[in-house]
Amino acid sequence: MKGTLDHLVALIVGLGSVGGGFGLFFIAFCDSSFLSLPEVNDLLLVYFSMRFPEQAYYYAMVAAVGSATGCTVLYGLGRSRGHRFLKRRYSESRLSSALEIFHRYGVLALIGPALLPPPFPFKIFVLSAGVFGIPFGRFLGAVLLGRMVRYMVEAWLALRYGERAVAYLGEHYLQLVLLVVSVTFAVGAVYVSASLIWRRRRASSANP
Numbered sequence: 001m002k003g004t005l006d007h008l009v010a011l012i013v014g015l016g017s018v019g020g021g022f023g024l025f026f027i028a029f030c031d032s033s034f035l036s037l038p039e040v041n042d043l044l045l046v047y048f049s050m051r052f053p054e055q056a057y058y059y060a061m062v063a064a065v066g067s068a069t070g071c072t073v074l075y076g077l078g079r080s081r082g083h084r085f086l087k088r089r090y091s092e093s094r095l096s097s098a099l100e101i102f103h104r105y106g107v108l109a110l111i112g113p114a115l116l117p118p119p120f121p122f123k124i125f126v127l128s129a130g131v132f133g134i135p136f137g138r139f140l141g142a143v144l145l146g147r148m149v150r151y152m153v154e155a156w157l158a159l160r161y162g163e164r165a166v167a168y169l170g171e172h173y174l175q176l177v178l179l180v181v182s183v184t185f186a187v188g189a190v191y192v193s194a195s196l197i198w199r200r201r202r203a204s205s206a207n208p
Contacts, residue, residue: 024044024063032126050158078131098125102129107139107141108142
């Protein structure tokens, strides 16, 4: 498996600016669906962003869409196979924790894991979203938002720090993620509060 992955990465690295985007999409799709390719997509994104800086944010967008597309495969699998499928892959304690997080935060529970790099578990949340019946539109929006922010930050770091971007990511990624997660949850809390107020006002105006 490692030899095949090395050959695949070498092939993608040799692609041009547009072809590199297709390679990133493919790696992101595989990593978010049935394969585990930790950090490969992040490193390739940084590499292509440095090599073709004018295309950096294009690569971030393509990687985010590829990852979200791969996640929809797992979402559909969880939706069709149900809780028993999850129980065969994960311990009861991890499933209970995931369920509690979804009950407490809803789709916001997907944004944080989508931002975090390996080895933080993400696929359990994707599968659980399908099993627990999270609406597909909300699921896809949350995953896209989390992945888009993550890859845009990586593309920006590659443009700003060049070859030092990988080292910077390793040293400061957690702080960056915590900042972004805090801002995201703050925005989400404001959105939820505003939605509740709007619904209450609408209900009260409909039933004077």
